[in-house]
Amino acid sequence: MGQLMGFLNIEKKNQKERKTVERVLDWNEYKIPLAESEAKEQAARCMDCGIPYCQIGTTINRGTTGCPIHNLIPEWNDLVYHGLWKEAYDRLAKTNNFPEFTSKACPAPCEGSCTAGFVSSPVSIKSIERAIIDRAFDEGWVVPKPPKRRTGKKVAVIGSGPAGLACADQLNKVGHEVTVFERSDRPGGLLMYGIPSMKIEKDVVDRRIHLLEEEGIIFKTNVDVGKTISVQSLKESFDAVVLCTGAGKHREVTIEGRDLKGISPAMEYLIASNRHQLYGEPLQPDYDAKDKHIIVIGGGDTGEDCVATAIRQGCKSVVQFGKHGKLPEQRTEKNPWPQHPNVFSVDYAYEEAEDVLGKDPREYYVETKKFIGDEVNHVSNLITGSFKKDQDDESAQKTWKADLVLIAIGFQGAEDKIFEDFEVSRDSSGRVIDADTRGYQTSQEGIFAAGDARRGASLIVWAIEEGRKAAAAVDLYLDKKLSLLH
CATH class of the missing domain: 3.50.50.60 (FAD/NAD(P)-binding domain)
Structure with a gap:
């Protein structure tokens, strides 16, 4: 564990922020990462408590409690405290495909359920996670790792947001040939075009996309499934299809004058x-x-x-x-x-x-x-x-x-006609209703759904978890193996 009584004796410190009057003049990231010594000191506040609520990842009273991807938070906190940064990265990467995204854009429900927060301030988990992944890229530990064998099975993932990327990454790791179809001109979904650059700079997204390409994942952009390519041809060309289109249909207001310009x-x-x-x-x-x-x-x-x-x-x-x-x-x-x-x-x-x-x-x-x-x-x-x-x-x-x-009053589920083309049912909120969290397969053979398209608009960590679990379900469907279940 960290330093004895560290959560009481060490003051919580998050990443610093650039001065407001300076950062509003550009579109660069507004946060400044913790220095190595600061990250180690903050990690010392983690007590590796008996029940780490920080990593339980569940929903209580309609809110997210703990980390939905079940990050091994106490483990990598302790490794950072002892200066074992490479080992800390290995533990982080075990559960999180994209720490460089979550450490910037996740609201950190893990900190809200940190046990230290019950009597003091919670551990600065998000800031420590950022320090680990930044160090990993700086040291060259994040490198392409193509699978050693290919299964011969082909999977189409429709949508390249965090759910689609996580699903593709997991399936590629076990040797399936994965093609990601993206309607826009650039992969990344909301990571690329929906989230402002001051929260996630776009070269960070590009860097991960390039890594996935080097590992063998194929990205096809400007492809509107159902228009540019038919649903029937996808079914004929791939052994499984995963719908990760997100929930981009915005909620409207029915107010007098809504048709005005502006x-x-x-x-x-x-x-x-x-x-x-x-x-x-x-x-x-x-x-x-x-x-x-x-x-x-x-x-x-x-x-x-x-x-x-x-x-x-x-x-x-x-x-x-x-x-x-x-x-x-x-x-x-x-x-x-x-x-x-x-x-x-x-x-x-x-x-x-x-x-x-x-x-x-x-x-x-x-x-x-x-x-x-x-x-x-x-x-x-x-x-x-x-x-x-x-x-x-x-x-x-x-x-x-x-x-x-x-x-900006929220979203009403997926906007794509693609669900009708695949004959997949949705509820009044636009969510896929015939794919559960156990199998992720819809009522249509070989057609799966994950992320906001299935769950509804939610956090980036839920999207990653959905993508990972859907990948495990697809792998079980294709190879009858449990290699991706955790």
Whole structure:
């Protein structure tokens, strides 16, 4: 274990962050990794407790508790503490295909259920994970490892987000020939175009894609299954197909004035911004926040990324509407440990808004009632009420200036017609309903589903876990072996 009483005697320290007034001027990553000595000291706070809730990976009260991919957290913490970095990387890579993604974009439910957090501050697990994988790449430990034999079986994976990549990686490791089909022009799914570069820089994604290619995985981009290539030809050419298309269909609002110009789904806005940064593609006016008053409807992570993006584009102001109230400063009785703590925090975008624009952009209990347009049918204002039950609707009404409105109220499952083509059933939320967590196979022979397409929009770690387990199910289906089960 780590240092005796380390969780009490050593103050918790996370990765540092670049100064807000500097980082909003570019699109580079905003976090600064821990130094080696800092990572070792933070690892010393881990007590290797008898029941490591940090790695249980389950759902309690609709929230994620612990690490869904069951990272061997106490083990690699102890190895870091003793300076055994290569061994720490080996343990990390045993359960996590892509630590360079999770250590940047995962909200770290492992820390929320860390036993040390019950009496003190939790261990800085995410920061230590980042230190391990950065060290592994710097030292050249992350190298292509093509399988020593091929089984002769072929698998098609549709979608190249974290679920598809994890599934492909696992299947390739045991020798199956894997081809990943991606509708976009570049692999990575939301890792590439949905998440802003200040959270995951795109060369980090490219680096992993190149490694997977060197290991034998084939990527085919600009392929829209059902259009560019037929479902029937896939069934004839491959022994199994895994649907990992994600859950990109955004939730809509049915509000008067929704058809006005200047109102866009949040993900379309983020994708446009990412493509502008990557390729210099000109921004359409409805995706450019420069010198505009921005309203973001929706209080989640996607909305937060919109806030950070709008600030970097040079907006005049940005406000984010949430339907719920402000979270408490401490856990409530209804949110006990080891559940993920639903407590108030000032994340990166909100810190930037406070420092650059002078105000936390979040507004609470806000219900959007109506969009108002100008003479050219472009949104100019919106009217809101309150979700508070005890507040009179008329007195709660307020008018807001809005040159650009971004809708970030979540997703409704997969948007692809591909499920109909494969004759796979979905529920009202757009999730595949005939593939369970034991077999991942749909009602159609040899057709599997995983990730957000099956589970619904969720965390990156759940997507990786789904991809890994679906791969194990496919391997069992093809070779009647349990080689990928863990």
